Amino acid sequence: MTTAQAAVPVSAPIPSDQGVGPLLRGWRVRRRVSQLELALRAGSSARHISFVETGRSRPSEEMVLRLAEHLDVPVRERNALLLAAGYAPHYPETPLDDPSIQALRAGVERLIRAYEPFPALVVNATYDVVAANQGIAMLLEGVPRRLLAPPLNAMRLTLHPEGLAPRILNLRAWRGHLLAQMERQIALQRSDALRALHEEVAAYPVPDRAGGEDEQASSVPYFALPMRIEHDGRVLSFLSSISTFNTPMDVTVAELAIETFLPADPATAAYLHSTPHSTRS
Structure with a gap:
């Protein structure tokens, strides 16, 4: 995502x-x-x-x-x-449920809750969702329960033909960027799990209509590729931003990424603030 x-x-x-x-x-x-x-x-x-x-x-x-x-x-x-080189590993890999890392996890969860009503989530190196706020829950309304069974995977939820994919109006462009993102990560990591995930989601069928009518549908001048998605009879547009930790000293922390979705137009922002999911006035 x-x-x-x-x-x-x-x-x-x-x-x-x-x-x-x-x-x-x-x-x-x-x-x-x-x-x-x-x-x-x-x-x-x-x-x-x-x-x-x-x-x-x-x-x-x-x-x-x-x-x-x-x-x-x-x-x-x-x-x-x-x-x-014959030396012991220098960086630990602490499980997210370890007591020593709970303060960091709690801080991250507070951060994404504070971002509401805009969607935000935290993923690990293989895009499994570690935490998500109510904005993400809103976007996932209507997704089959079997796709929401733990562990949730952001790439699978986004590109699966029964997930968000049928509702993403510019799916071909958005899908291309997601796959390119994974390819860059694979080039930097020896991760069989990430490679298998890439092969899986790249093989998902793409609807014939994807990437057709909506590519130039909006008159709003976007400065980055938006995700344009149908929700409850409306078209919502989001720009995505990724944050990671500076100078991490732990493998687990180094591989966490916080993704936030900023409304790409005034209509999307107004709608999010008006929904029951909104925690802000």
Whole structure:
């Protein structure tokens, strides 16, 4: 349920059984950074970076973390780099129901409730819904109960032919952005679960009418791709925004994303404020 930029190819996972060198090289190539540039960023030398990538030199734990930081490697994959180099993982992965993380979860839930009557939700790395507010519940009215059985999955709910898809007027454009978003994530993560989800939702049938009459239906000048969805006889338009945590030190926290839906036109905003779901005047 998030907008996305241009698609990138779904990259095959980099083999992790060849040591840390090929993994680091793979990340450097993905980031389009030369050995010299990476060395300058990390306070090393191009020669040493070359030796690390070819396995002629074993990097220290500190060097692995430093290179990962300068290559903007996701936290989960930083642990994979450390393991490939023969070190213990540096970042914990705390379950969301662990008492130590309850304060953070409670804060996030307060945040999305405060966003009402506008829709907002929190998803994990595979788009399972961790929390959602009443605005999301309103959009899901009429979705079959079997699709709402835990764990709720935002991509599945949005693109399933019995979910929101038949009500999204610009489905082809919105679907394309969602799939591109997943493809970029797959290119950065070795996640079989995410790849399987992508294959599943990409195979859902698209109604013949999708992306036809509504692409230019609105005279409102949008500045980002909106999701235009039918609800209770009205057309609601939303712009999506994604928020993540800065400098996360835990895998679970690093993979949480807060998605909020801002009304894209005055009519949508007025309707949301007038519904029984609204908690604000």
